[in-house]
Amino acid sequence: MAKILKDRLLVSMDIGTTKICVLVAQQLGPDQVEILGMGRAPSDGLQKGVVVNVSKTVQSIKAALKEAELVSGVDIESACIGISGAHIRAMNSHGVVAIKKGQVRESDITSALDAAKAIPVPEGYQILHILPQYFVVDGQDRLQDPLGMYGIRLEVQAHIILGAITSVQNLVTCCENAGVKVNDIVLEPLASAQSVLSSDEQQIGVAMLDIGGGTSDFVIYQNNSIVHTMVLPIAGNHFTNDIAIALRASIKDAERVKIEHGTVLIADSDEFLDVELAQGGNRTKISKNIVATILHARAQELLHFVRKEIEEKQLRSYCTSGLVITGGGSLLNGIDCIAQSMFNMPVRIGKLHVTYALPGTLNSPMYATGYGLLLHTLRTRELSFNAQLNGPFVQRVAARMKSWVIDFF
Numbered sequence: 001m002a003k004i005l006k007d008r009l010l011v012s013m014d015i016g017t018t019k020i021c022v023l024v025a026q027q028l029g030p031d032q033v034e035i036l037g038m039g040r041a042p043s044d045g046l047q048k049g050v051v052v053n054v055s056k057t058v059q060s061i062k063a064a065l066k067e068a069e070l071v072s073g074v075d076i077e078s079a080c081i082g083i084s085g086a087h088i089r090a091m092n093s094h095g096v097v098a099i100k101k102g103q104v105r106e107s108d109i110t111s112a113l114d115a116a117k118a119i120p121v122p123e124g125y126q127i128l129h130i131l132p133q134y135f136v137v138d139g140q141d142r143l144q145d146p147l148g149m150y151g152i153r154l155e156v157q158a159h160i161i162l163g164a165i166t167s168v169q170n171l172v173t174c175c176e177n178a179g180v181k182v183n184d185i186v187l188e189p190l191a192s193a194q195s196v197l198s199s200d201e202q203q204i205g206v207a208m209l210d211i212g213g214g215t216s217d218f219v220i221y222q223n224n225s226i227v228h229t230m231v232l233p234i235a236g237n238h239f240t241n242d243i244a245i246a247l248r249a250s251i252k253d254a255e256r257v258k259i260e261h262g263t264v265l266i267a268d269s270d271e272f273l274d275v276e277l278a279q280g281g282n283r284t285k286i287s288k289n290i291v292a293t294i295l296h297a298r299a300q301e302l303l304h305f306v307r308k309e310i311e312e313k314q315l316r317s318y319c320t321s322g323l324v325i326t327g328g329g330s331l332l333n334g335i336d337c338i339a340q341s342m343f344n345m346p347v348r349i350g351k352l353h354v355t356y357a358l359p360g361t362l363n364s365p366m367y368a369t370g371y372g373l374l375l376h377t378l379r380t381r382e383l384s385f386n387a388q389l390n391g392p393f394v395q396r397v398a399a400r401m402k403s404w405v406i407d408f409f
């Protein structure tokens with residue numbers, strides 16, 4: 001394989017509750033990456049998106065890394081990783097500053113964002129991201145880029161993401177113990193959104209639900225900025241456990257039944273499925289209808305929480321383009337249909353938006369986060385470069401955001 005220039009190399013690690021996925025890619029052009037290799041390993045050591053066993057997580061990461069290095073022929077030194085979990089909190093904040101020299105400069109924007117950072121951070125929490133939503137100069141219209149505007153007073157409205165310090169530290173420690181330096185840490189739904197949402201959807205307004213194994217991450221975008229974030233501790237594993245508990249099936253076979261025959265749509269089927277009992281050895285026949293009824297109830301519960309959030313926080317007007325469901329849980333047959341009827345808005349399954357051919361196995365909503373982390377690295381890297389050249393505003397802000405994340409360590 002031709003030698004890959006270090007500054008073209010991109011590595012992401014999606015450390016999920018059910019799988020670790022390491023992607024190695026090279027940058028081909030702006031917004032275009034070629035996957036050089038992928039390493040996957042079952043994840044053992046996380047629950048609901050957070051590390052609960054360091055040594056098991058390290059072993060899983062090492063296994064995925066080894067495969068990715070072997071396939072890509074690249075020695076992986078550092079990577080961009082994702083973070084999620086029920087500890088994630090988000091809030092909107094406002095910052096106001098006086099424009100020092102009568103014309104908005106970079107330093108005024110930084111000061112306004114710093115002012116927005118002045119929020120009561122709960123004990124044991126730390127700011128992970130500050131995402132500017134819009135700026136206002138002297139009470140005028142909302143602006144995406146205030147740089148160079150004349151005025152006296154600069155305001156910013158920002159979306160702030162907080163994470164539990166211990167959860168972040170455990171995740172970083174696991175990566176370091178596996179021999180990888182963490183060069184950026186990104187909220188997983190932000191990464192998934194980059195993979196599956198079109199730029200038009202992000203502009204017009206759209207909701208995205210990433211149903212993983214341990215958490216379901218919900219975000220809303222409008223005007224190219226994030227409006228709302230929520231992490232729910234209900235996801236794919238709960239569907240599996242429900243089958244296992246209700247039918248006394250082994251977890252392994254409950255997972256198989258869900259993947260091979262699962263649907264959330266209740267239909268009159270006279271089919272019976274053969275499953276292994278939890279006690280081991282013995283098998284039994286279970287009705288496909290009953291499996292569908294169990295999955296239907298869990299899907300309704302999960303989507304009910306999302307709908308409640310939309311209604312309580314009055315978010316419906318932001319969801320102009322509807323809802324995009326992604327993550328491994330989106331592969332459950334009929335989940336989009338039931339969501340469509342519950343939300344009364346267009347719903348689609350979020351497949352990866354790719355700019356370059358992907359290996360077939362990667363073409364699944366399960367890899368939305370990993371691929372999105374690569375795109376994030378690509379964009380932030382370009383942004384830092386453009387920032388030096390005075391590139392467009394959003395890019396400069398993103399470059400700064402990255403440095404804030406690094407400040408965190």
Ligand SMILES: Nc1ncnc2c1ncn2[C@@H]1O[C@H](COP(=O)(O)OP(=O)(O)OP(=O)(O)O)[C@@H](O)[C@H]1O
Binds near residue numbers: 018084215216330
């Ligand atoms: N074909 C399928 N039908 C139904 N469910 C599926 C299918 N394929 C995968 N899943 C489910 O998707 C879930 C895993 O999704 P994903 O890989 O996105 O999670 P993760 O990233 O490991 O976890 P998390 O993001 O919560 O930390 C599992 O619960 C799995 O059972």
Ligand SMILES: [Mg+2]
Binds near residue numbers: 016017188369
């Ligand atoms: Mg995930």
